[in-house]
Amino acid sequence: MEERCLPECGVERFLLLLDGPWATLIVRELLVGPQRFTELKSRLGSISAHTLTHRLKRFEKHGIVRRTAYAETPPRVVYELTELGMTLNEVLKAMNAWGISVADEKLAG
Amino acid sequence: MEERCLPECGVERFLLLLDGPWATLIVRELLVGPQRFTELKSRLGSISAHTLTHRLKRFEKHGIVRRTAYAETPPRVVYELTELGMTLNEVLKAMNAWGISVADEKLAG
Numbered sequence: 001m002e003e004r005c006l007p008e009c010g011v012e013r014f015l016l017l018l019d020g021p022w023a024t025l026i027v028r029e030l031l032v033g034p035q036r037f038t039e040l041k042s043r044l045g046s047i048s049a050h051t052l053t054h055r056l057k058r059f060e061k062h063g064i065v066r067r068t069a070y071a072e073t074p075p076r077v078v079y080e081l082t083e084l085g086m087t088l089n090e091v092l093k094a095m096n097a098w099g100i101s102v103a104d105e106k107l108a109g
Numbered sequence: 110m111e112e113r114c115l116p117e118c119g120v121e122r123f124l125l126l127l128d129g130p131w132a133t134l135i136v137r138e139l140l141v142g143p144q145r146f147t148e149l150k151s152r153l154g155s156i157s158a159h160t161l162t163h164r165l166k167r168f169e170k171h172g173i174v175r176r177t178a179y180a181e182t183p184p185r186v187v188y189e190l191t192e193l194g195m196t197l198n199e200v201l202k203a204m205n206a207w208g209i210s211v212a213d214e215k216l217a218g
Contacts, residue, residue, distance in 0.1 A: 006213050006216055006217060009137075009205070009208070010204060010205030010206060010207065010208030010209040011133060011134070011137050011201055011204045011205050011208060012130075012134070012208065013207075013208030013209070013211060013216055014204040014205070014207050014208040015130040015133060015134070015204070015208075016216055017216065018204075019129070019130050020128065020129055020130075021121075021124040021128050021129075024120060024124060025120070025121070025124070028118075028120050061218065062215050062216065062218075063215045084211065084215065087207060087210065088207060090203050090206070090207065091200070091203040091204050091207050092120055093203070094199050094200040094202070094203035094204075095119065095120045095123040095124070095127075095200050095203075096118070096119030096120050096123070097119060097199070098119065098122075098123050098196060098197060098199065098200050099118070099119030099120060099121065099122030099123040099124075100119035100122070101196065102122060102193065104115055106171050106172045106193065107115055107122055107125055107126065107171065108115060109170065109171075
């Protein structure tokens with residue numbers, strides 16, 4: 001068996017894949033439902049196409065996101081969360097609850 | 110009242126402060142209990158003193174971390190989570206549960 005250096009701590013394991021704001025926000029958007037690349041990009045605002053592509057490929061590789069290409073004209077490509085990806089909902093719910101509980105004065109500045 | 114541009118979404122509000130792996134790992138270490146800078150740094154492994162200082166200052170400014178300086182010789186400075194900082198425990202618990210639930214094969218590579 002190939003030797004691997006994966007952390008044992010669940011928090012670190014989470015951060016391996018969900019490292020940085022964009023990763024989490026992409027998951028947040030996909031929790032709404034399957035989406036095309038352009039939809040996702042426009043919902044995310046200032047993300048670059050390069051970053052979004054890179055993130056989606058990583059998520060796909062790690063089984064969090066499923067990419068489906070429909071042989072239409074023009075071709076349609078849809079991204080959606082896998083069952084594993086959907087389970088991230090619990091983490092985002094906890095982040096959301098915390099973020100909402102914090103007063104504006106604490107976050108500002 | 111000063112005009113501010115804070116996001117309404119709780120997830121984004123969370124990410125404003127907890128953006129990037131180090132921020133979360135510093136909170137994880139402080140959940141164990143109050144710690145001196147050098148203890149914290151050694152527990153975190155490869156973090157630079159510069160990054161740790163910067164993060165702790167930000168956390169202090171935003172009311173997540175409390176810094177207490179004891180007038181001893183040599184002076185002792187201790188960092189600990191505030192009550193608000195302690196509430197991040199729920200988010201880290203959710204991250205941890207997710208990270209533990211994911212098979213190694215999914216995370217590797």
